[in-house]
Amino acid sequence: MAYAADGGVSVSPATPAPGGELGLRVTGCTGKAGVASSAAFVTEARLSGLGGTLTGQTRIRSALRPERSYEVKVTCAGADGPKSITTPLTLTDGSAASPGVQHPSGHASPIAPVKAGGGGTAHLAAGDEDARATGPNAGHAVTGLVLAGAAGVAVKVLGGRRSRRTG
DSSP: OEEOTTSOEEEESSSOOTTOEEEEEEESOOSSEEEEEOTTBSSOEEEEEETTEEEEEEEBOTTSOTTOEEEEEEEEOOTTOOEEEEEEEEOOOSOSOOTTOOOOOSOOOOSSOOSOOGGGTHHHHHTOHHHHHHOOOHHHHHHHHHHHHHHHHHHHHHHHHHHHHHO
């Protein structure tokens, strides 16, 4: 693990390769959340935890060149006010294996949205390729017009009843 001079930030693996996962562990923050950012990260790492220790994960940009050093800035807040910690991060080419690499403990923060959708109905639409390719047809248009007309009649009838009661 690599540590900042004040012992507040550790990363695992200590020298990650471009495109690799990076675990972060921050000590000394009294709050429950924080953010770690760097030009080397695909996206900032959301940190969370309790008892003065925050953890999170992110991914290193795959287009970066190895053997370069990048600055990691951690910002967290707590009872003692906002705190900012900066530490260097050096990338490797990923060819050297790192035996015994330890990952920070704690719950990882998501680094990308889940590929889901349809509210649980995606499996129903998956088999109907023809419907997705053609889109709505005349039957759909007629159904929409009938429903819109029914809604208009309901508004008119209910609106008429209301005005007779209050008038």
